[in-house]
Amino acid sequence: MAMEGSTLLCVPLVAKTVEQMAADMAAAKAAGADLVEIRVDHLSTFRPREDLEFLLKGRPLPAIVTYRPKWEGGEYEGDDNRRFEALRIAMDLGAEYVDIELKVAEEFVRLISGKKPENFKLIVSSHNYQSTPSSEELGSLVARIQAVGADIVKIVTTAVDIVDVTRMLQVIVHCQEKQVPVIGLVMGERGMIFRLLCPKFGGYLTFGSLDVGKESAPGQPTISDLLNVYNIRKITADTKVYGIIGKPVGHSKGPILHNAAFKSVGLNAVYVPLLVDDLAxxxxxxxxxxxxxxxxxxxxxxxxVRCCDEVDPIAKSIGAVNTIIRRPADGKLVGYNTDYIGAISAIEDGIRGSRAKDAAVSPLAGKLFVVIGAGGAGKALAYGAKEKGARIVIANRTYERARELANLIGGRALTLAELESFHPEEGMILANTTSIGMHPNVIDTPLSKQALRSYAVVFDAVYTPKVTRLLREAEESGAAVVSGLEMFIRQAMGQFELFTGLAAPESLMRNIISRL
Ligand SMILES: NC(=O)c1ccc[n+]([C@@H]2O[C@H](COP(=O)([O-])OP(=O)(O)OC[C@H]3O[C@@H](n4cnc5c(N)ncnc54)[C@H](OP(=O)(O)O)[C@@H]3O)[C@@H](O)[C@H]2O)c1
Known part of the structure; x- marks a missing residue:
């Protein structure tokens, strides 16, 4: 059980049979949950007294019993009297909590009036599957739920935008100040941050599913991720929040990498996925x-680049920021680009054949550096190589974009067809910055094996798969190859150093990446 005052971890049980529910309850305990929510409305057949006796007798964890009707987003379709009766039985059998919907709470409270066991707590809940109301509406909802006789207020809303979450956070903080126990939840991927940051703001509990596919609501993380990726037991009011802003963002490996890195240096910080529609x-x-x-x-x-108060000059030239820091001294947002440092240092080390980082002259100086692609990564690579004294050639599917970038940095533009027969000199360096060859299109490659013979070094920004067809064929053609994974690790290390001012735990981060 968690410490007094900290947020509890609750696993919802949504199995179709009581036997499976009992097994899931034991699994929830083993996974580290503090309590379970028994969703009896998910059972395919339900005999209230017998089944509740079976589930509650000798249960390994405290339990919330919930019998959610269809009209509130649950599975139960019958009349309310049967539900009330089952919930009353659950209370009599010693369930620690029963959850009843606000719409019918008055009636249920009347039914159990004077019969509540001493340690029993009534949760009164309200669910909104469309949106998150205004702060005023949420405030009056809390008051209505309290007025009906709730021991614990539960408000569930849906995030249409990640900004909606801030209104629920305010409610939680306000309730915390007034010492009103409140379970808040914001459903959907845009509301994920609320579930993860619950302990920081003082929510009574947060839900974690037993496994992927066993969620009771959209956007619910697994209990294993809550505990092992987000280190939720360590989150307190003082925890600093970092995160990855993107759309989509669910696939990002950033949380696994950065949370482990924060933990390894003992930093009170958490790194969360932030599904953002509008950055400003x-x-x-x-x-x-x-x-x-x-x-x-x-x-x-x-x-x-536009949203930061200050932008590092190279990030500004590249026109892309991949790291934002809130400067502690004045709260200003400062933007950086660690993609270019990550990629360029990886290629430099690939050329040197060692990882000596401090040689005075870059091995890129004077080399012909061919970039395929003219998007964000293409710009970063082209600017970075130019900075190091390389001569730049840009080849892109949309020739116009190649020309624009080449003009900007002082280089030459080619079409992809022209690139096939482009070999003005030996010892050229090639960097693919398009998504060609990326999973699942692993048989694609941006340049023929024949053309690869002109290159001494080949880099691929694509890192799924780890070895792309381009890299495999380049190696077979005798080139030194540099993987996009190396760029990924190094840009993440650069971010960690900007976030914390500490040296990144390189071997730990490499270890984690190698296991992904
Ligand atoms: N390793 C790392 O750490 C790291 C970091 C950042 C990015 N990346 C990878 O780099 C790649 C590009 O990212 P980005 O941010 O630069 O994307 P972006 O800004 O959207 O640019 C994509 C570029 O790829 C070209 N392209 C896309 N599909 C193509 C196709 N089927 N055939 C030919 N050209 C194609 C585009 O050409 P047009 O101009 O003609 O559209 C454009 O030049 C992605 O695979 C990304 O995962 C890796």
Missing amino acids: NFLSAYSSPDFAGFSCTIPHKEAA
């Missing part, structure tokens, strides 16, 4: 110093 709105809503820094990915890297 997000940054103005989450302006507290506790939201200390962000990674930025597709499609927000360019907007981030």
Whole structure:
């Protein structure tokens, strides 16, 4: 059980049989849950007294019993009297909590009046599957739920935008100040941050599913992720929040990497996925110093240049920011680009054949550096290589974009067809910055094996799969190859150093990446 005052971890049980529910309850205990929610409305057949006796007798964890009707988002379709009776039985059998919907709470409270066991708590809940109301409406909802006789207030809303979450956070903080126990939840992927940050703001409990596919509501993380990726037991009011801003963002490995890195240096910080639609709105809503820094990915890297108060000169030239820091001294947002440092240092080390980072002259100086692609990564690579004294050639599917970028940095533009027969000199370096060859299209490659013979070094920004067809054929053609994974690790290490001012735990981060 968690410490007094900390947020409890609850696993919802949504199995179709009581036997499976009992097994899931034991699994929830083994997984580290503090309590379970028995969703009897999910059972395919339910005999209230017998089944509740079976489930509650000798249960390994405290239990909330919920019998959610269809009209409130549950599975039960019958009349309310049967539900009330089952919930009353649950209370009599010693369930620690029963959840009843606000719409019928008055009636249920009347039914159990004077019969509540001493340690029993009534949760009165309200669910909104469409949106998150205004702060005023949420405030009056709390008051109505309290007035009906709830021991614990439960409000569940849906995030249409990640900014909606801030209104629920305010409610939680307000209730915490008034010592009103409140379970808040914001459903949907845009509301995920609320579930993860519950302990920081003082929510009574947060839900974690037993496994993927066993969620009781959209956007619910697994209990294993809550405990092992987000280290939720360590989150307190003082925890600093970092995160990856993107759309989509669910696939990002950033949380696994950065949370483990924070933990390894003993930093009181958490790194969360932030599904953001409008970057400017997000940054103005989450302006507290506790939201200390962000990674930025597709499609927000360019907007981030405009949204920061200050931008590092190279990030400005590239036109893309992938790291934002809230400067502690004045709260200003400062933007950086660690993609280019990550990629360029990986290629430099690939050329040197060792990882000596401090040689005075870059091995890129004077080399012909061919970039395929003219998007965010293409720009970063082209600017980075130019900075190091390389001569730049840009080849892109849309020739116009290649020409624009080549003009900007002082290089030459080619079409992809022209690139096939382009070999003006030996010892050229090739960098693919398009998504060609990326999973699942692993048989695609941006340049023929024949053309690869002109290159001494080949880099691929694509890192799923780890070895792309381009890299495999380049190696077979005798080139030194540099993997996109190396760029990924190094840009993440750069971010960690900007976030924390500490050296990144390199071997730990490499270890984690190698296991992904
Ligand atoms: N390793 C890392 O750490 C890391 C970091 C950042 C990015 N990346 C990878 O780099 C790749 C590009 O990312 P980005 O942010 O630069 O994306 P982006 O801004 O959308 O640019 C995509 C580029 O790829 C070209 N392209 C896309 N599909 C193509 C196709 N089927 N055939 C030919 N060209 C194609 C585009 O050409 P047009 O101009 O003609 O559209 C454009 O030049 C992605 O695979 C991403 O995962 C890796």
